[in-house]
Each structure stands twice: as C-alpha cells, then as structure tokens.
Amino acid sequence: MADNQYTKKTYTLASGDKIPAIGLGTWQSGKNEVSEAVKHALSVGYRYIDTALAYGNEHEVGEGIRASGVPREQIWVTTKLDNPWHKRVAEGIDTSLKNLGTDYVDLYLMHWPSSTRPDDLSKHYDDWNFIDTWREIQKLVGTGKVRNIGVSNFGITNLEKLLNDPSTKIKPAVNQIELHPNNPSPKLVAYCKEKGIHLTGYSCLGSTNSPLYKDETLLSIAQAKGKTPQQVLLQWGIRNGWDVIPKSVNKDRIAGNFDIDGWSLTDEEVQKLSSLPDRFKVCSDDWLPVKVFFGDDE
Ligand SMILES: NC(=O)C1=CN([C@@H]2O[C@H](COP(=O)(O)OP(=O)(O)OC[C@H]3O[C@@H](n4cnc5c(N)ncnc54)[C@H](OP(=O)(O)O)[C@@H]3O)[C@@H](O)[C@H]2O)C=CC1
Numbered sequence: 001m002a003d004n005q006y007t008k009k010t011y012t013l014a015s016g017d018k019i020p021a022i023g024l025g026t027w028q029s030g031k032n033e034v035s036e037a038v039k040h041a042l043s044v045g046y047r048y049i050d051t052a053l054a055y056g057n058e059h060e061v062g063e064g065i066r067a068s069g070v071p072r073e074q075i076w077v078t079t080k081l082d083n084p085w086h087k088r089v090a091e092g093i094d095t096s097l098k099n100l101g102t103d104y105v106d107l108y109l110m111h112w113p114s115s116t117r118p119d120d121l122s123k124h125y126d127d128w129n130f131i132d133t134w135r136e137i138q139k140l141v142g143t144g145k146v147r148n149i150g151v152s153n154f155g156i157t158n159l160e161k162l163l164n165d166p167s168t169k170i171k172p173a174v175n176q177i178e179l180h181p182n183n184p185s186p187k188l189v190a191y192c193k194e195k196g197i198h199l200t201g202y203s204c205l206g207s208t209n210s211p212l213y214k215d216e217t218l219l220s221i222a223q224a225k226g227k228t229p230q231q232v233l234l235q236w237g238i239r240n241g242w243d244v245i246p247k248s249v250n251k252d253r254i255a256g257n258f259d260i261d262g263w264s265l266t267d268e269e270v271q272k273l274s275s276l277p278d279r280f281k282v283c284s285d286d287w288l289p290v291k292v293f294f295g296d297d298e
C-alpha cells in the first residue's frame with residue numbers, strides 16, 4: 001500500500017497505477033439519487049467510484065463526477081462489461097464511456113464469467129465463453145479507453161482456465177469478488193495474492209439489511225474501538241489487503257464510511273473477524289445461465 005496525493009491509502013496494481021483503498025459502490029443506487037451521492041462522496045474525499053453498465057446508472061454517475069468539480073484524472077472509475085455484451089466488447093466499452101461522459105476508465109471488468117445470449121438471458125452462447133471475451137477485452141489495452149483490465153466473480157476454477165489459456169497474454173489486474181467476514185474466501189484470496197491479482201471486495205458491509213450488524217463479535221470490536229460496525233467491516237477488508245467499495249446514497253453514511261485513516265484493527269481483531277462461524281453470500285450464480293461458483297471459496 002502506498003500514499004498518493006489524493007487518497008491516503010492506495011494499492012499498486014501490476015500496471016503501477018494506484019487504486020484507492022475505498023471507493024463508492026453504486027449497485028442499486030437509483031438514477032434520482034446517485035449523482036448527488038457521487039458528488040457528495042467526492043466532496044468528502046473519495047476518489048474512486050465503482051459502477052457497471054448493468055446498474056443502468058453510468059450516465060448519472062458521470063453527472064455526479066462532473067458536478068463535483070474534481071478533475072477527472074484525480075478520480076478512479078471502475079465499470080464493467082455486462083453479460084449479454086460478451087460478443088460486443090468494443091461496443092460495450094464505447095457505450096459505458098459515452099454514458100459516463102469520459103474518454104477512459106481506470107479499470108474495466110468482465111462483470112461475470114457468463115457469456116449470456118442477449119436474445120435469451122436464460123441461455124449461454126454455445127460458441128463463445130469468457131476466454132473469448134477476455135481475448136477481446138485484452139484488445140482494449142493500448143486504445144486509451146481503459147487503463148487496467150480485470151474480472152469479477154471469478155473463482156479459482158475459472159481463473160485457472162483463464163490464466164492457463166494460450167490466448168491470455170494479459171493477467172487480470174483485479175478480481176472483484178464478494179468479501180465480508182461471513183464470506184471471507186481464504187483460498188481464493190490466497191490464490192489471487194499468489195498470482196499477483198489485486199482484489200476488490202464487494203458487498204463489503206454485507207449489502208442491504210446486512211446480518212453482520214447483529215454479530216456480537218463485530219459489535220464488541222466496534223464498541224471497543226469507538227467506531228461503527230460499518231467502519232470496522234471496511235477496515236477489516238483494507239487490513240486484509242483489498243480495496244472496499246461500500247454503497248450508500250445517504251450523506252452521513254457516505255462520510256462515515258470514509259473514516260479509514262488514523263486508526264486500525266489489531267491483528268487479533270482482524271483474526272477474530274476472519275474466524276466468524278456464520279456464512280452467507282449476497283450474490284449467487286442462480287440467475288445465470290451457467291454455473292460460476294464451484295466450491296466454498298468461490
Ligand atoms: N461485481 C459484482 O458482481 C458486484 C459488485 N458490487 C459493487 O459493490 C458495491 C457494494 O456492495 P453492495 O452489495 O451494494 O453492498 P454494501 O455492502 O456496500 O452495503 C450497501 C447497503 O448498506 C447500506 N449502508 C451503507 N453504509 C451504511 C452505514 N454506514 N450504516 C448502515 N447502512 C449502510 C446501504 O444503504 P444506504 O444507501 O441507504 O446507505 C445499502 O443498503 C456495490 O454497490 C457495487 O458497486 C456489489 C455486488 C456485486
């Protein structure tokens with residue numbers, strides 16, 4: 001982790017680019033509220049916004065960025081290729097750039113390893129898969145449209161397939177996956193670290209109506225630190241080496257979640273949270289036409 005001029009904590013990717021340790025998530029942020037949320041986040045110090053074509057709010061995210069007055073080059077923007085666009089990567093990135101009103105994104109992710117047919121979302125292409133999609137995503141590097149490329153929702157099985165394919169010339173810079181103390185995925189985390197693939201933790205608070213907020217271990221650590229359970233959850237991710245992207249459209253919560261500097265968790269506190277017995281997952285692969293997760297750590 002290194003420091004830069006805009007955010008106190010960052011992680012350095014294989015390209016040398018520095019991704020901030022905390023960004024604003026925007027999944028399920030309504031079109032009518034996300035611009036203000038983004039603008040507010042940037043005003044309180046965030047320099048990283050996570051969105052996706054599938055969220056249907058890239059246009060409003062772009063409006064919030066411009067309204068903030070913060071120069072574009074000071075902001076890390078991640079967006080994602082939607083599943084039904086796997087055969088249309090060039091069109092997908094152009095659509096996202098147009099929506100966002102920007103010339104480039106800092107990180108472009110394959111949202112899911114599912115090449116879904118746009119004419120029937122219940123079906124997977126029979127002549128195309130995520131390896132083909134990655135081959136096309138790699139072509140974006142050097143176009144000036146993407147500074148880094150990566151994947152999301154990849155477990156070890158699919159990462160192995162991708163990394164071992166001869167068409168893979170560029171390793172994903174990032175794997176964005178669900179990470180919170182009830183879904184800590186230690187094997188997948190260790191695998192990505194070994195391969196030099198940085199992790200972004202999504203649903204880092206446990207998402208809407210998080211069951212984590214009733215966890216006695218979390219609550220006692222939060223009380224002892226004089227921090228909120230949400231701040232502790234975010235610090236847990238950062239201490240473990242991944243960036244976190246809490247979603248909020250509430251101004252106080254956006255500001256409170258950003259309180260990651262000047263304090264930390266002890267190794268023992270991190271370990272206690274990593275050892276919680278309960279398990280739950282926010283995002284499954286049930287809705288996809290292909291199985292994506294194959295084991296406890298995926
Ligand atoms: N790659 C992928 O497939 C996925 C990526 N993501 C990304 O990760 C981001 C975060 O994940 P997400 O699932 O949204 O869930 P989070 O874990 O970020 O939780 C968001 C929920 O917590 C509430 N919340 C936020 N801060 C606080 C707080 N301080 N106190 C109490 N409640 C709070 C929010 O409500 P409110 O807005 O009212 O504050 C919202 O209901 C997404 O927004 C998206 O950008 C998420 C899922 C899948």
Ligand SMILES: O=C[C@@H](O)CO
Nearest residue numbers: 027052054111283284
């Ligand atoms: O990003 C959010 C989606 O992947 C949820 O299924």
